[in-house]
Amino acid sequence: MKFPSSRAWRKIAVGFLAAGLVTSAAACSTGSSAAPGAPAASQGKGTGTTDGGGALLKVFMPSTSNVYLAAASQSIKDEAKALNYTVNIVENNWDQTEQDQQVQEWLATGERAAAVLMWPAGAAAATNSIRLLSAQAPVIQFNNLVTPEASKYVTAYAGVSDTGIGKEAGANALAAVKKLKAEGVKFHGPDGKPNVVEIRFTAGYAAGDDREKAFAEATPGAFNMLAVEPTPTVDAQGGFKAASQVIPRFLGQGIDIVYAHSNDVANGVVQALEQNGLKPGKDVILITGTSSGDMSNLRGGKIWSATLQSPVIEGALVVRTAAQYIATGQVQSGDVTIESSAAKPELKVEAPHAATYMMNPQVTAENNASFDIWGLSFDKLMGK
Amino acid sequence: MSSTASIATNFIAPSQRGSVIRFVTSYTLPLLVAAVFAVAATSTPDFATFANIRAILINTSIVGIIAVAMTAITISGNFFSLGIASSTVLAGIVFLAVSGLTGSALAGLGAAVVLSVALGILQGLIVGAGLNPVITTLAVGSVTYGLVAITTKGAVVTAGSVDVAWLATWNLLEIPLPVYIFVLFTAVAWFLTEHTLIGRNTHLLGANRATARNSGISPQATTIWAFIAFGVGLGVAGALNASQLHQMQANDLAGLTMDVIAAVLVGGAAVSGGEGSPTRSALGALLIVALGNIMLLHGLDNGWRVFLVGGIVVVLVVALHVLRKVSTR
Known part of the structure; x- marks a missing residue:
């Protein structure tokens, strides 16, 4: 077996490695071109309109x-376009250190933005980046709940509520038990309580903590909890x-x-x-x-039921929250969970709440085909 | 062939003391696994049930197949592949896509193996040319991940209505197919590594590259063979994993690379090459899963389980390293 010289292979390999870097960079970076930003709305002085004017x-x-x-990224772009904002997205590979660098590089450019929409790669370690960004523009955080340390730098939160999802899952479990009891099903736990195994998100993952706690609070004393087992990764392989x-x-x-x-x-x-x-669904x-x-x-x-968490709604919600803040320069105290409605609500010029959560309706085999929220089917809501 | 065999014999000929220690090194792990299972069976409730042992075997099979497949790379002195997770995901996605297009899980399996072997040959060519295997496999992993992410746009890939689950669920005596494939794969890898010329060449190359080269062994050809074996394992494991869950996406299998490396190290393979065995790598994978299972049955929290299994892995690897050092003095 003959091989070309090592030098030739080294050249091929170097080319290959370079291609790797380019491909990785392409996979981790998208976004439309940047446009000159408008001055950020200062506290109490809004622009008076949800039209972004290209900001x-x-x-x-x-x-x-x-x-x-x-x-979620596509939804952000679509909603921003609808509200006449320019959007520029910087992605990281689930790495807070990388995101910190990106924040500092962007700040160094001196570019101005009407608002910064921040999904921290790791919320617990993102406080410094959020602090730096907040000196430049209002920060609207999404997907990861605001930590107490970062709360004074975050203008508002919009997006998923892990507590809401845990609560809805608890309600769904209680409803399932009630239905099965009515059908005469006997459960295996003490006093006829259902035996429950919880397969939770990875240990230490805040979303898992909130979902576990909310589920327990929504089902006080209703179940005999056999075990709460964390997955090594938050995917099907981890679940298996x-x-x-x-x-x-x-x-x-x-196990019931x-x-x-x-x-x-x-x-x-x-x-x-x-x-x-x-047999899942039967036993x-x-x-x-x-x-x-x-x-x-x-x-x-x-699977008996899931809980809707739509990236399309989350993406739109964070842009709408930013637009409302820019329009009014104000934030209402407290939080609100938006209602499920067939039509997309009109965006009013009013201050957003400190936290705006997405709706979390139940998804089942029976209802998923007839889903209609904001004029979108279930698959569309999930970005498919 | 006879001259190579003779060099191999001279090269690894141990002293009397060395042979004792080598015996201990070779049989420590099988004895330890046997002891762990025996003690657990008598002291851990529900451990010795059929369902639990089957769960351990199922959980071992996919990591085990890749660990066995990667052992040749480690023995040949090329450390590890750090692109395991993304390459396995790619194999799984190809399996699902081809199965969906052709309606045949076997066609999907074949396509996954062919692609993984091609990827293995590519890496073997680069590493065989003298490039650092760690950087090369990391780069290949990065390219693979990028391509999968771009191609699938992060979406979940399935085989549509085509039944691919049978590959993971077909069973004999209630033991599913992946476990038999794991055992068969280990047996074939053991035979190739211990009883063929290419296996001896792999050992010699890892033990002393210069001597191997002077003995007429081609580092490039041997490295390529090691990566081909690795590719076969990745293809099979990717297909089995995808058939098990009927789905795959770019970000899956995040912890797989470390699981596989841990199994190979616990199996006693020398990081520097020249030492290692597919059967011991398989046992390494089995031991790690079994230890986690025992701790789970004893009700230990996840944090403690990770801590203790990690600690045991470190102790085992250090102990095997020390024994190996002593045996070569």
Whole structure:
């Protein structure tokens, strides 16, 4: 076997490595061209209109290699265009250090933005970047809840409520139990309570903490909680890995309900249940959080319910919140959860709340085909 | 062939003391795994149930297949591949896409293996030319991830209505197919590594590159063979993983690379090359999963489990390293 000289291969390899860097950069950076920004609305002095007049909204967020973020990113662009704002998005590869560098580089350019829309890569470590950004423009944070340390630098929050999702999942679980009891189903726990296994998001992940706590608070004393098992990763593989180990442990006691923090994670749980001889949807009820990942198990009845978390709504919401703040220069105290409505609400010139949360309606095999929120079907809401 | 075999024999000929230690090095892990299973069976409730042992085997199979496949790379002195996760995701996505297009999971499996082998050959050519394997595999991983992310736009890929699940769920005696594939793959890898010329060449190349070259062994050809074996493992594991969950997306399998490296290290492979065994890598993967399982059954929190399993891995790797050093003095 003959090979070309090492020098030639080195050249090929160097070219290959360079291609790698270019490809990675392409995967982690999108956005429209920057436009001159308008002066930021100062506290109490709004522009009086939600029309952006071409002003810049600067967005910092993790990579759109995830379908949720890709849909949220597109929704931000669409909503900004509708409100006559220019948007420029800077992505990072789920790395707070990288995002910190991007923030500092942007600040050094001296470019002005009407507002900064910030999805921190790691909210707990993003306080300094948020502080620096807040000196330049109002910061509207989304997706990751505002930490107490960052709260004085964040003008408003708009987006997902993990507490809301946990609460809705709890309500869905109670409704499922009520329905099954009415059908005569007996549960395995003490005093006829359902035995529950919770497959939660990765340990230490704040979204998982909020969902676990909210689910428990929404179902006080209703269930016999056998175990709360964190996934190593927040995807179907992680769900399978966690569930396939924990389910055999409780087979003898009988598992009635599995609460998984997302539909994606639950897809892995379905496989683990089936490999242990259980029929999801019949022997075990699967209640899930975020309506992410492949929905065929939900549509096929193996997953009882999910909870809507629409990237399209989240993207639009953060832009609308920024536009309202820029228009009024004010923030209302307290928080609000927007209602599910068939028509997209008209954007009024009024101060946004300190926190505006998305709606979290139940998604089931029966209702997902007839979803109509803001004129969008379920698939459209999920950016598909 | 006979001259190579002779060099190999001379090269690894141990002293009396060395042979004792080498025996201990070779059999420490199998004995440890046996001891862990025996102790757990008597002291851990629900450990020795069929469902639990099956869960351990299922959880070991995919990481185990890749660990076994990567052992040749490590033995050949090319450290590890750091692009495991993205390459496995790519294989899974190709499996689902081709299965969906052709209606055949076997066609999807074939396509995943062919693509992974091609990727392996490409890396083998680059590493064989003398480039740093860590940088090369990291770059390939980065390119692969980027391409998958761009192509799929982060969306979940499925095989549509085509049934691909049977590849992961078909079972014999209630043990699913991935476990049998893992065992078969390990047996074939063991035979190739321990009983063929290419296996001996791989060992010699990792033990002493200059001597191997002087003995007429081509570092490039040997490295390419090691990466081909790795590619086969990645293709099979990617397809099995995707068939298990009927879906795959760009960001999946984030922790896979570290799991595989840990299994190979616990299996006693020398990072510098020349030492290692596919069967021990398989046992390494099995031991890590079993330890996590035992701690889970004892009700330890996830944090403690990660901490203790990590600690045990460190102790084992250090102990094997010390034994190896002593045996070569």
